[in-house]
Amino acid sequence: MNERVRATDELTAELLDVALEAARLAGDLLRDTRPADLGVAATKTSAVDVVTEMDLASEKLITGLLAERRPDDGVLGEEGADRTGTSGVQWVIDPLDGTVNYLYGLPSWSVSIAARKDGETLVGVVRAPMRGETCRAVLGGGAFVNDEPARTRPAPPFERALVGTGFGYLAERREQQAEVVRRLIPKVRDIRRGGSAAIDLCDVATGRLDAYYERGLNPWDLAAGDLIAREAGALTGGRPGEPPSGDLVVAAPAGLFALLQTRLDELGAWHD
Known part of the structure; x- marks a missing residue:
């Protein structure tokens, strides 16, 4: 060495x-x-x-x-x-x-x-x-x-994915986030809102969630959880081709990640 x-x-x-x-x-x-x-x-x-x-x-x-x-x-x-x-x-x-x-x-x-x-x-x-x-x-x-x-779950079919998310504190952001959820929830198994981004990312890492996304996170919200999720086998990113950021954070195993990321981009999950 x-x-x-x-x-x-x-x-x-x-x-x-x-x-x-x-x-x-x-x-x-x-x-x-x-x-x-x-x-x-x-x-x-x-x-x-x-x-x-x-x-x-x-x-x-x-x-x-x-x-x-x-x-x-x-x-x-x-x-x-x-x-x-x-x-x-x-x-x-x-x-x-x-x-x-x-x-x-x-x-x-x-x-x-x-x-x-x-x-x-x-x-x-x-x-x-x-x-x-x-x-x-x-x-x-x-x-x-x-x-x-800790290991992620194998990627399920999109329609059987349990997805975590969170909401911001500004009313106009929440309104857009609620609209994204309204349009996404019929396409997946269900959506969970836990209230701690760090725990949500760890829940992807431990297989308690299939995937997670959120807009509006700060560096301290995601720095530790992002590494834990990646080291457990998840892919993480923001909009397609971009790293996780305040615009959007997505975490999911390969086989689900790109599908969810693309769908969220189409739904405008990256903007208010």
Whole structure:
């Protein structure tokens, strides 16, 4: 093994260890210290796009640990963390994905942490405490749920696909997204809306969904889950020929991916 490969492997192992520790601690904090009278601390894009005090506490915990373990790295977080590092490594974190679920006491919420090097995602961890699950992946090393390998389902016929999706917070975007669902749902087995993009991508990885798509995701929503889905055997992308982006994210196994991607493009799932 040459020294460059050895250095990359050692870096990836270190990043995975840090991501797992941060996701575990943040997940435990969110699960074990949720106030009974939890309220909204702020709103973002609209009155229904909320931030709770626990989002902020989780991000503070994660960024503090990263500053201690990896002080030269950059950080990009949903709740405002934005630090340019000098190491070439950037952490992309969603300290609480599925905030509205968490606010209402629903179990589908997660902590999502990814590490990139020179723009390429090397490590992804999604911890879903109420499921008792941690999904993880390293680039080229496969995906795991807890300690078991994660694999997508074989691609079903399009009409038997169970498809996950999500909705934005702006009224005009929701209206268009609802129209896409109205036109898509007669063509597939059914559609699910879980409320955490990171979990939805992991559900593709573990075979709980056949496919997933959504418009309007941010880098912290998809960075970890995208890697986990790909390492479990899924294809991911945006519009045909494009990578996943805020315009559109699609994840599905080969044999279903192109069919769904093309159909979503025809339905205008990439625009409001």
